[in-house]
Amino acid sequence: xxxxxxxxxxxxxxxxxxxxxxxxxxxxxxxxxxxxxxxxxxxxxxxxxxxxxxxxxxxxxxxxxxxxxxxxxxxxxxxxxxxxxxxxxxxxxxxxxxxxxxxxxxxxxxxxxxxxxxxxxxxxxxxxxxxxxxxxxxxxxxxxxxxxxxxxxxxxxxxxxxxxxxxxxxxxxxxxxxxxxxxxxxxxxxxxxxxxxxxxxxxxxxxxxxxxxxxxxxxxxxxxxxxxxxxxxxxxxxxxxxxxxxxxxxxxxxxxxxxxxxxxxxxxxxxxxxxxxxxxxxxxxxxxxxxxxxxxxxxxxxxxxxxxxxxxxxxxxxxxxxxxxxxxxxxxxxxxxxxxxxxxxxxxxxxxxxxxxxxxxxxxxxxxxxxxxx
Amino acid sequence: xxxxxxxxxxxxxxxxxxxxxxxxxxxxxxxxxxxxxxxxxxxxxxxxxxxxxxxxxxxxxxxxxxxxxxxxxxxxxxxxxxxxxxxxxxxxxxxxxxxxxxxxxxxxxxxxxxxxxxxxxxxxxxxxxxxxxxxxxxxxxxxxxxxxxxxxxxxxxxxxxxxxxxxxxxxxxxxxxxxxxxxxxxxxxxxxxxxxxxxxxxxxxxxxxxxxxxxxxxxxxxxxxxxxxxxxxxxxxxxxxxxxxxxxxxxxxxxxxxxxxxxxxxxxxxxxxxxxxxxxxxxxxxxxxxxxxxxxxxxxxxxxxxxxxxxxxxxxxxxxxxxxxxxxxxxxxxxxxxxxxxxxxxxxxxxxxxxxxxxxxxxxxxxxxxxxxxxxxxxxxxxx
Numbered sequence: 001x002x003x004x005x006x007x008x009x010x011x012x013x014x015x016x017x018x019x020x021x022x023x024x025x026x027x028x029x030x031x032x033x034x035x036x037x038x039x040x041x042x043x044x045x046x047x048x049x050x051x052x053x054x055x056x057x058x059x060x061x062x063x064x065x066x067x068x069x070x071x072x073x074x075x076x077x078x079x080x081x082x083x084x085x086x087x088x089x090x091x092x093x094x095x096x097x098x099x100x101x102x103x104x105x106x107x108x109x110x111x112x113x114x115x116x117x118x119x120x121x122x123x124x125x126x127x128x129x130x131x132x133x134x135x136x137x138x139x140x141x142x143x144x145x146x147x148x149x150x151x152x153x154x155x156x157x158x159x160x161x162x163x164x165x166x167x168x169x170x171x172x173x174x175x176x177x178x179x180x181x182x183x184x185x186x187x188x189x190x191x192x193x194x195x196x197x198x199x200x201x202x203x204x205x206x207x208x209x210x211x212x213x214x215x216x217x218x219x220x221x222x223x224x225x226x227x228x229x230x231x232x233x234x235x236x237x238x239x240x241x242x243x244x245x246x247x248x249x250x251x252x253x254x255x256x257x258x259x260x261x262x263x264x265x266x267x268x269x270x271x272x273x274x275x276x277x278x279x280x281x282x283x284x285x286x287x288x289x290x291x292x293x294x295x296x297x298x299x300x301x302x303x304x305x306x307x308x309x310x311x312x313x314x315x316x317x318x319x320x321x322x323x324x325x326x327x328x329x330x331x332x333x334x335x336x337x338x339x340x341x342x343x344x345x346x347x348x349x350x351x352x353x354x355x356x357x358x359x360x361x362x363x364x365x366x367x368x369x370x371x372x373x374x
Numbered sequence: 375x376x377x378x379x380x381x382x383x384x385x386x387x388x389x390x391x392x393x394x395x396x397x398x399x400x401x402x403x404x405x406x407x408x409x410x411x412x413x414x415x416x417x418x419x420x421x422x423x424x425x426x427x428x429x430x431x432x433x434x435x436x437x438x439x440x441x442x443x444x445x446x447x448x449x450x451x452x453x454x455x456x457x458x459x460x461x462x463x464x465x466x467x468x469x470x471x472x473x474x475x476x477x478x479x480x481x482x483x484x485x486x487x488x489x490x491x492x493x494x495x496x497x498x499x500x501x502x503x504x505x506x507x508x509x510x511x512x513x514x515x516x517x518x519x520x521x522x523x524x525x526x527x528x529x530x531x532x533x534x535x536x537x538x539x540x541x542x543x544x545x546x547x548x549x550x551x552x553x554x555x556x557x558x559x560x561x562x563x564x565x566x567x568x569x570x571x572x573x574x575x576x577x578x579x580x581x582x583x584x585x586x587x588x589x590x591x592x593x594x595x596x597x598x599x600x601x602x603x604x605x606x607x608x609x610x611x612x613x614x615x616x617x618x619x620x621x622x623x624x625x626x627x628x629x630x631x632x633x634x635x636x637x638x639x640x641x642x643x644x645x646x647x648x649x650x651x652x653x654x655x656x657x658x659x660x661x662x663x664x665x666x667x668x669x670x671x672x673x674x675x676x677x678x679x680x681x682x683x684x685x686x687x688x689x690x691x692x693x694x695x696x697x698x699x700x701x702x703x704x705x706x707x708x709x710x711x712x713x714x715x716x717x718x719x720x721x722x723x724x725x726x727x728x729x730x731x732x733x734x735x736x737x738x739x740x741x742x743x744x745x746x747x748x749x750x751x752x753x754x755x756x757x758x
Contacts, residue, residue, distance in 0.1 A: 002449075002674040003667065257754050272757045277750035284749055285692045292671040293664035309663070316657075317664040365656035372659070374643035374652060 001303070003295055005071070012072055015052070016079045023048060024085035026251075026343045032086055033201035039159050040195075040203035041086040049089065050116025058097045058236075063110050065097075069302035070236065074243030074294065081247020082254075084343075084350050086202060088119040088156050090240045096120035096164055098236035099229050103220045105183055109162055121160035122237065123151035123207055124230070130359040134179050136209065138167035144215040145169070147182065150208050153357075157205030158195035161186055164233070165209070169224050179226035181233075182218045189213070200349035235307060238315045238358045242294045245318035245354050249287050249325035252347035256280070256329045263334075276332060283321075283328050290314075290321035309371060312364035319361035326351045382454045389462050392427050394420040398463045400638065403724045407469045410499025412546045428467035429498040435473055437677075438481070442489055443497030449677035471540070472496030472503040474625035476549050476567075479618045483565075483606040492547075492567070504570070505622075506536040506550030506592060507615070513538075514744050516551075517560045517612065521594060523552035530554075530566065530604075532574075532597040538738065542577040542590035545570050549618075555609050565611035568599040584730035585715070585723070622739045623686035624676075627693030628669070637662075639700055642707035655703055658696075665696055684752035691745035694735035701729040 005013065024045055032042070049055050057073050059065020066072075073094050080087050092113055100106045112118030126135055126149070136149030147167055157163060163184045171178030184191065190212045193205040221229040260271030260280060270276055297314040300307035326348035330337040337344045355361065376384070397420055401407055408414075408421040416422050428434050431445060437452045438444020447455065477496055480489055495501040512519040521534025532552055542548070547569055555562030570577075574597040579587030606614045643655045672689055675681040704725060705712055712729075714720035736742040750756045 002453075002678060003671040004675050004678070004680060257756070260756055269757045271750075274747070277754075277756050278743065278746040280754055280756060281688075281691075281746040281749035284754060285688045288688060289661070289664045289668045289692060292668035295671065296667035310667075313660055313663040313667070316660040320657075320660070361657070361660070362653075365653070365660050368659050368663070369643070369652060369656040372640050372643070374640065374647070374655070 001299055003292065003299065005075070005295075009071055009075060012068075013075045013079075016054070016076045017082075019048075019052060020076075020079040020083050020085055024080075024083055024087070026084050026346060029084045029086050029201065029346065030343075038195075040156060041088060045085075046088060046119065047116040049087070049093075050114065054089070055093045055116050056097075056110075056114040057093055058101070059110050059114060060101065063106060064114050065110070070094075070239055070298040071295065071302055073236075073240060074298050077240050077243040078247035078250070081244035081249075081350075081354075082251040084200075084248070084251070084346050088160075090237065090244060091122050091155055091160075092118070092120040094240040095122055095233050095237035096162070099164055099181065099220055099233035100183070101232075103229075105217060105220065109183070112161065118161045119156055119159065121154050121157045121163045121205075122233070123154045123157065123163050123165040124234075124358075125153045126151055128152075130356070130363060132176075133173040134166050134168050135173040136165065136167045138169045138180055138182065141213060144213060144218065145180075145182070147184070147209045147212040147214065150206065152204075152206045154193070154205045154207050155202065155357075157207055158193040158203065159186075163207070164220065165207075166226060166230055169226075176227050178224050179230060180223050181220040181226040181229045182214055183220055184212060184214060184218065198353055200346070200353045202350075202353060234358055235301060235311050238311050238364075239294065239297045239301060239307075241354050241357050242290075242297065242311075242314040242318040245322040245351065246287070246291050246294055248347055248351050248354065249290070249318070249322040252322075252325045252329040252344060252351070253283060253287060255344055255347075256283075256325075256332050259333055270332075279328060279332075283324055286321040286324055290317045293317045309368065312359075312367045315359060316361040316364035316368075319355040319364075322351045323355060323361075378450055378454060381451055382458065385455055385458045386461075388431075389458055389464060392424075393459075393462060393464045394424055396420045397424040397465045397467075399465075400463075401465060402721055403727075408465075408467060408499070409469050409502055409541070409544070411502030411544065412500070413544075414499070414502075424465070425467045425499050432497060434468045434470075434499065435477065435497045438477065438493065438497065442481075443494030449674075452677075453674070468499045470496060470499065470502070471505055472501065475505060475618050475622050476503050478621045479549075479565075479605065479614050482617060483614050487602070488567075488605065501546045502541070502544060504539050504542045504545035504548050504592075506539055506542075506548045508538045509535060510537050514741060516615070517563065519551055519553060519563065521550070521552050522556070523554050523564060523566060523599065525554075526598075529601055530599045532566070532568070532594045532599055534594050536592040536594075537589075538580075539577070539590045539592040540588055540738075542570070542592045543579055543587075548575075548592070549605070551611055551615055554611075560612040562609055563611040563615070564608050565605040565614040566599050567603045567605055568597065572597050572599070574598075582730070583733070584727040586727060586731070588731075619740065620683070620686040623690035623745070624672075626735060626739045627686070627689035639704055639707065642704060645707075647707050651703070651706055655707070658699055658703055661696060662700070665692060668692070682753055684748050687740070687745040687748040688753070690739060691736075691742050691749070694732075695742060697735050698732045701725075701732045705729050 053066050056065030057068050061067035138145040138147045165182045169180040190210045192208045195203045195205045198204055263270050293314045297307055297310040300310050329344045333344050336342050405417045408425050433445050436445035436447040436455050440446035509519045523530040523532045550566050552564055552566050554564040574595040576593045577590040580589045581587050712725040715723040
């Protein structure tokens with residue numbers, strides 16, 4: 001398969017580009033922030049995503065979705081990134097759908113996701129850095145389980161209709177075995193979600209599970225074998241976050257390139273200065289390389305091949321390239337880049353959050369080193 | 375036409391049967407690479423065997439037309455062949471400026487006679503080519519070149535000097551930029567092909583910091599070149615040169631890839647490195663693997679006519695900077711073992727010599743700064 005978008009994927013991109021730019025441009029995100037919106041995104045907009053079929057992009061056709069792949073999901077995420085649109089798309093339509101695919105309880109959640117009524121959150125991280133450790137306990141209780149522990153960095157965790165929780169049913173925190181994935185509904189007793197606004201104005205919750213009782217049918221996949229589902233969820237989430245990062249970088253870079261052409265100093269456009277041209281061209285190169293790495297990971301996932309390494313490369317590389325894009329963006333804008341009134345700073349904040357999500361550049365570089373045996 | 379699956383199976387079987395075991399090992403030194411030519415040298419007899427077997431199928435140039443010695447493969451089949459070669463860690467059967475640089479220009483600008491005369495010999499590694507572009511006062515400002523070709527009826531008379539002519543002392547023929555009109559700059563340049571054995575051609579190797587002399591000074595003293603050896607139109611050689619430079623940059627960018635036969639940097643890291651170096655290698659590996667994806671994407675887009683014409687500049691810039699980093703890390707990982715310059719154990723200083731050689735990557739074929747200028751102006755459309 002050639003490593004570029006097919007004509008159909010290109011058409012989807014044009015659709016997504018127009019739709020997101022029209023309905024959720026950066027001003028949409030700014031308005032939600034200024035209003036101190038308690039949800040963190042627009043439910044109306046989520047409905048509109050559903051009307052286009054996009055919420056079901058990864059849901060199999062047999063289950064009523066579009067049955068498309070990670071390349072297509074990434075096409076949408078890139079536009080979300082470019083416009084800094086607050087959206088549950090990554091957690092719900094990409095990561096959660098990938099985890100629920102093929103499970104017995106998909107029928108419980110897919111219709112709501114496809115209709116744009118259900119929002120999902122992912123409760124994976126327990127520390128300030130993403131790592132593989134899972135300590136949150138799930139003990140057998142009656143015909144189900146009782147979950148006790150805490151999670152953090154749970155995007156939309158305070159308003160999600162379903163929360164996917166990675167818990168430990170056996171063994172120690174670092175073990176691969178003994179992990180089980182649960183789908184918990186938002187009205188569960190003994191669950192508290194403490195939403196906090198992050199640097200990028202999005203909301204992520206700290207969750208406390210103080211003996212949350214769930215039925216056995218809340219298990220996704222098999223008990224103690226949750227890493228299989230979790231790894232699928234993470235591969236989708238990481239690849240999706242990478243695509244969104246490419247969009248964030250692209251949005252920031254486009255603003256910057258335009259500014260270099262418009263802004264005059266010493267009577268000429270600053271973009272005519274070789275010092276800035278070379279930095280802009282270097283940035284372009286890093287971004288192109290990152291974009292290729294993302295497409296490679298998406299295609300491998302869609303082909304059902306082992307994509308572990310490619311996914312880590314994509315997440316690490318987009319972390320590097322996007323960080324450069326937003327840093328150069330603010331620097332080349334000069335003083336105006338530091339003002340809240342101007343949008344470029346929003347890109348820097350969003351990039352920082354996405355770079356941290358599902359493992360940052362160092363985490364994934366380390367994964368490559370461990371896999372290669374050094 | 376056979377399906378991609380059966381083509382892959384057949385290709386894999388053929389490679390397994392025909393690629394000698396010794397050609398599935400990493401290239402260890404400059405002498406290990408196969409260049410062909412009238413007076414070829416081989417460090418191992420399997421080099422010739424492997425080149426001849428691949429050449430007979432046209433697989434040294436898989437996507438060239440069969441009529442010109444190529445394999446006549448489609449873009450998809452060519453990609454499958456490369457993937458299968460990488461899977462078996464097959465070495466490149468033939469290193470050749472004829473393949474990577476002149477060939478595409480001949481295919482685009484050559485007459486039928488020129489194509490039939492030169493392309494099959496390139497494909498089979500019979501004639502080794504060198505490139506006569508740079509001059510002592512025309513490097514980044516290449517269009518300022520002064521080597522002249524004066525009209526003498528049925529032939530040109532060439533006089534002047536070239537510099538940085540890679541392997542000129544081992545090459546059989548040269549593709550050369552000459553001035554045929556002194557009154558203008560770009561518009562007075564022509565593109566000539568001629569035999570290095572012609573009377574009046576002489577070369578002098580330039581000793582480099584690596585201790586090798588892959589580059590030469592090349593002198594032309596009243597060299598007679600038949601007019602039939604003009605490639606493209608008189609005074610329009612700059613178009614051919616620019617087209618070819620794109621291919622040269624594409625080739626040089628490939629230096630940034632680890633190569634198909636295992637990554638020596640990862641092997642070195644496995645032997646044990648300090649935590650800071652380990653982290654540097656891991657971050658380098660991210661960029662290196664991402665660049666592999668970029669190379670695949672670039673080639674796919676190129677074959678489909680979707681690549682931006684200035685994209686080779688990005689590939690050249692990124693690939694060569696990456697390759698310099700790779701060899702800095704290799705030297706750091708090797709420690710004092712890799713400082714030996716002559717010993718058997720160090721394979722005659724292969725690592726330090728290769729490390730020093732990479733420093734030329736971001737200079738030859740247009741410096742990194744020239745590539746950045748091109749990206750800024752032609753892709754990002756930044757003002758002059």
